[in-house]
Amino acid sequence: MTISNAAVRAASLTKVYGEGDARVVALDGVDVSFRRGELTAIMGPSGSGKSTLMHCVAGLDRATSGQAWVGDVELTGLADDALTMLRRDRIGFVFQAFNLLPTLNAWENITLPLDLAGKRVDRAFADVVIDAVGLRDRLGHRPSQLSGGQQQRVACARALISKPDVVFADEPTGALDSHSSAELLGFLRRSVVELGQTVVMVTHDPTAASYADRVVHLADGRIVSEQLATVGGA
Numbered sequence: 593m594t595i596s597n598a599a600v601r602a603a604s605l606t607k608v609y610g611e612g613d614a615r616v617v618a619l620d621g622v623d624v625s626f627r628r629g630e631l632t633a634i635m636g637p638s639g640s641g642k643s644t645l646m647h648c649v650a651g652l653d654r655a656t657s658g659q660a661w662v663g664d665v666e667l668t669g670l671a672d673d674a675l676t677m678l679r680r681d682r683i684g685f686v687f688q689a690f691n692l693l694p695t696l697n698a699w700e701n702i703t704l705p706l707d708l709a710g711k712r713v714d715r716a717f718a719d720v721v722i723d724a725v726g727l728r729d730r731l732g733h734r735p736s737q738l739s740g741g742q743q744q745r746v747a748c749a750r751a752l753i754s755k756p757d758v759v760f761a762d763e764p765t766g767a768l769d770s771h772s773s774a775e776l777l778g779f780l781r782r783s784v785v786e787l788g789q790t791v792v793m794v795t796h797d798p799t800a801a802s803y804a805d806r807v808v809h810l811a812d813g814r815i816v817s818e819q820l821a822t823v824g825g826a
């Protein structure tokens with residue numbers, strides 16, 4: 593793969609927590625690329641390093657050694673403030689806990705990243721995103737007035753609204769029932785197919801992984817296999 597096809601890349605990425613008896617090698621020299629315009633799932637047993645890998649390539653945590661790039665920007669060489677700006681401008685996040693602001697309504701939550709960055713809302717694109725997540729009639733509702741599935745769709749819309757280079761989703765369906773999970777995964781899939789979004793999703797759930805174009809398996813901090821998914825949208 594050429595570098596230009598990789599939205600995100602890691603080379604010899606290593607993360608060590610603690611020292612002495614408490615020393616844990618969470619990532620052990622990981623080489624991986626996440627391609628543009630694809631949904632990649634990261635799977636593996638509990639403790640295999642999935643979240644650590646995501647955090648280190650998304651600039652939420654610092655690797656101990658090795659390199660990570662978002663596009664052609666090397667994260668591992670950035671100062672803290674440059675890393676914060678890169679996260680804000682080029683990366684969208686969806687977490688298991690929806691992390692919405694309780695006092696803001698759905699529309700205000702969705703457009704918050706643009707407000708924080710001092711950018712205008714592209715109304716035409718916002719319409720596309722809001723219709724895709726099916727939230728048109730819920731825009732004035734606060735998170736407490738929405739179901740879990742609706743809250744997670746708000747979080748997804750918020751991640752997409754600034755057209756980031758990549759959306760990282762960490763167990764996005766972990767708190768959802770199977771119906772809401774299917775809706776959410778269908779939406780993430782459509783964001784890839786229809787909007788050309790790049791998505792990297794950490795998941796335990798084989799059903800969630802079946803929506804991916806490619807599945808990367810981790811064990812003990814190493815990539816043990818990579819496979820192309822057969823369906824990409826189950």
Ligand SMILES: Nc1ncnc2c1ncn2[C@@H]1O[C@H](COP(=O)(O)OP(=O)(O)OP(=O)(O)O)[C@@H](O)[C@H]1O
Pocket residue numbers: 609610616617618636637638639640641642643644645
């Ligand atoms: N802040 C930390 N301090 C010490 N050890 C940590 C820390 N964060 C993670 N670890 C350890 O690093 C290893 C990888 O953890 P990580 O959370 O990346 O795994 P995971 O595959 O995402 O697990 P899960 O599926 O259970 O969320 C584990 O052994 C974990 O205990």
